[in-house]
Amino acid sequence: MVSMTSTSAPALTQRPLLTDEQLSHLSSDHPLKAAGTADSAMIRTLTGRPAQHAPVWFMRQAGRSLPEYRQVREGIPMLDSCLNPQLAAEITLQPVRRHKVDAAIFFSDIVIPMKLAGVDVDIVPGRGPVLGQPIDSIEAIRNLPELEDSALDPIREAVALTVKELGSTPLIGFAGAPFTLAAYMVEGGPSRDHLRPRSLMHSDPQAWAELADWAARTSGLFLAAQIEAGASAIQLFDSWAGSLGQADYRTYVQEHSATALAAVKHYGVPRIHFGTGTAELLPAMHQAGADVMGVDYRLPLSEASRRLGGGVVLQGNIDPALLSAGWEALATHTDRVLEEGRSAPAHVVNLGHGVPPSTDPQILTRLVDYIHTQTRQK
Numbered sequence: 001m002v003s004m005t006s007t008s009a010p011a012l013t014q015r016p017l018l019t020d021e022q023l024s025h026l027s028s029d030h031p032l033k034a035a036g037t038a039d040s041a042m043i044r045t046l047t048g049r050p051a052q053h054a055p056v057w058f059m060r061q062a063g064r065s066l067p068e069y070r071q072v073r074e075g076i077p078m079l080d081s082c083l084n085p086q087l088a089a090e091i092t093l094q095p096v097r098r099h100k101v102d103a104a105i106f107f108s109d110i111v112i113p114m115k116l117a118g119v120d121v122d123i124v125p126g127r128g129p130v131l132g133q134p135i136d137s138i139e140a141i142r143n144l145p146e147l148e149d150s151a152l153d154p155i156r157e158a159v160a161l162t163v164k165e166l167g168s169t170p171l172i173g174f175a176g177a178p179f180t181l182a183a184y185m186v187e188g189g190p191s192r193d194h195l196r197p198r199s200l201m202h203s204d205p206q207a208w209a210e211l212a213d214w215a216a217r218t219s220g221l222f223l224a225a226q227i228e229a230g231a232s233a234i235q236l237f238d239s240w241a242g243s244l245g246q247a248d249y250r251t252y253v254q255e256h257s258a259t260a261l262a263a264v265k266h267y268g269v270p271r272i273h274f275g276t277g278t279a280e281l282l283p284a285m286h287q288a289g290a291d292v293m294g295v296d297y298r299l300p301l302s303e304a305s306r307r308l309g310g311g312v313v314l315q316g317n318i319d320p321a322l323l324s325a326g327w328e329a330l331a332t333h334t335d336r337v338l339e340e341g342r343s344a345p346a347h348v349v350n351l352g353h354g355v356p357p358s359t360d361p362q363i364l365t366r367l368v369d370y371i372h373t374q375t376r377q378k
Contacts (some may be wrong), residue, residue: 022268046270054375055102060354110176134188163230173226177238220263242277297352301340317352
């Protein structure tokens, strides 16, 4: 059994959960005030406080690995599913019911705020987000529509429906980080190497700055709507930041991620920042303003903690490939991740990337129970 009280772990660096000023920005029925999510294992751990067990949730836990998800989504396009409040709420709740994870992650997509603003974008099955045309000139960027507050009403409704059912289980809201959104927009769709946005940074820094600022404002509004409607924490996903070197990240990206995170700082909810292939960028990403850093499966948590100075709460980082490697291999790997997590002030268990669509749901359910059992405080 992995002990949560080893003397090798750093002292917990607790922060106040919410100040009176921050509480004033939340409604009286917000789950952090009215439903007890502040004392859940997830929120306690995200804020560096002791919890009864290590909390666990999975990126992409609400999705294609669940037969109930495939059933309710049958025949319904992805973006339509995200913008149907009742359906989005049901999909968000499915993995909580099945796996008993410690938090729900709001079912949506990083291009939803782009879509709600009026950008011509769709999700093409088997390919991903595709724009009607790339947005790669200063003229196209300056003609981008701004996201109106009323356009976010379906998001607020979906979140409200979800948290009503979750009770004391917290909901994590999310948005795409500015670089990832802007990369899709410049490319016009998915890319392996993101050459066009990386080129734009240098060939027309002003155009890049204006596009990334638009993306940052739009993501910030999307996050704020989720928090106001009931999310108890948020995560900023930077799926493609790993294609950047540290100098380019600091020069062209960091300030825009900081803008998105700062947009919701006054609410006081924990803010997680996660990217894939970003081991060399962890300190720069943390300096953008997150409270918790997600770590992908490529870097041991102990090394991530060292790079971050030993005082940052971490999230991660079970390798998704181990979900299909047999229980013995998965349990051994999970024990190692839990042991590595003791190097941080607190540790939220997650995958080092999303749940693969082919994953057997029973493995995830068993894994949640295993983590809870292995880390339960005596």
